Amino acid sequence: MRERVAALLGTPVERIAGLGSSHAWTLHRATLSDGREVFIKALTDRPLDAGAAGGAGGAEGAGGASGAEGAGGSGGAGVAGGSGGAARSGGLGAAADRSGGADRSGGAGVFAAEAAGLRWLGEAGDGTPVPEVLASDDRVLVLPWLEQGAAGPEAAERFGRELDAMHAASPGAFGAPWDGFIADLPLDNTLDGGDWSAWYAERRLEPFLRRASRSLSRDDVALVERVMGRIGGLAGPAEPSARIHGDLWSGNVLWTDGRAMLIDPAAHGGHRETDLAMLALFGTPMLNRILAAYAGAARERGAPLADGWRERVPLHQLHPLLVHVALFGGSYRSALVEAASAALGAGAEPRFRFDLVTPQSWLFVFWKMR
Known part of the structure; x- marks a missing residue:
């Protein structure tokens, strides 16, 4: 690996330290001969078993020192403070394979998708909050090492504005011109210049409902199918495709360094509400400041968030919850069922609240606010 990275970068590698493992790849921090610190993800020769995954706790790649592992599943720009990758607090890309038999792809295609996604997001313009891809091939991905800092009010507001600017750089279609992945599961990125709701049902919900069905009852499957059948009326007003992270x-x-940087993307042309819903799925520091700055920037450029976007958050969370069920089994079933019911407006009063003003409120993290 040392020789491969040196050849890709044109710079010798002086030191490499292991940071643990995730899926079929290992994670490393390296020092180059010119003094730069880089993060390396390297493909292993075989998938990891549950006992071998991860290190001594901490974060996977760029997930941070919080113990959360990156949901994009491929690790990202490295951070200081973590020594391994097994710990997770809700992300999609758990280091241990607890898929319950779900078909896995992974491998070199994940690296290609991550590199393509980061570069494509960066095409939104100067200031887009993504790290540079230093090098990649079918065996390794190399990104800058980023020292982790704390979220602050100014950084949160900056992130909201930069996220809106990234979304505003519409790619002109839904999907992406490369094969996608979320964790190490394939995503159908077929390009479509038509309606987002139909694309979402066909390319995101239906494939992952099939994957998750082994952990769901017939009634559960039928409930999600009801959402899919009514998707046109549930999706809100039509919007142009947004350049989204896809696993935010x-x-x-x-x-890091007074701002937010986005890592581990499942990038594609999608609906901007998807990224906002994903930020809320497990709670994000200073979420209300992020959302307020985002909404303000969107209004200023003449593209305010459409009425009812808050109520549509469960609809956008259905896909990542289906991914969770496909990867980790029935432990996420109740969250999925509740999101589907909320998306349909069915059942009793929803068990969530949303308030842009109250800092303690979270957006539709409804199964954690009982």
Whole structure:
């Protein structure tokens, strides 16, 4: 690996330290001969078993020192403070394979998708909060090492504005011109210039409902199918495609040097509400400041968030919850069922609240606010 990285970068590697493992790849921090620190993800020769995964706790790649592992599943720009990758607090890309038999792809395609996604997000313009891809091939991915800091009010507001600017750089279609992954599961990124709701049902919900069905009852499956059948009426007003991260849970937001940097993307042309919903899925520091700054920036450019976007958050959370069920089994079933019911407006009064003003409130993290 040392020789491969040196050849890709054109710079000798002086030191490499292991940071643990995730899925079929290992994670490393390296020092180059020119003094730069880099993060390396390297493909292993075989998938990890549950006992071998991870290190001594801490964060995987760029998930941070919080113990959360990046949901994009591929690790990201490295951070200081973590010594391994097994610990997780809700992300999709758990280091141990607890998939319950779900078909896995992974491998070199994940690296290609991550590199393509980061570069493509960066095409939104100067100031886009993504790290540079230093090098990649079918065996390794090399990103800058980013020292982790704390989230602050100014950084949160800056992130909200920068996220809106990234979304505003519409790619002109839903999907992406490369094969996608979330964790090490494949994503259908077929490009479509038509309606987002139909694309979402066909390319995100239906494939992962099939994957998750082994952990769901017939009634559960039928409930999600009801959402899919009514998707056109549930999705809100039509919007142009947005350049979205696609897996923007809090573990994929790295706070560093007074700003947020986005890592581990499942990037594609999608709906901007998807990223906002994902930020809320497991709670993000200073979420209300982020959302307020985002909403303000969107209004200023003449593209305010559509009425009812808060109520549509469960609809956008259905896909990542289906991914969780596919990867980790029935422990996420109740969250999925509740999100589907909320998306349909069915059942009793929902068990969540949303308030842009109250700092302690979270957005639709409804199964954690009983």
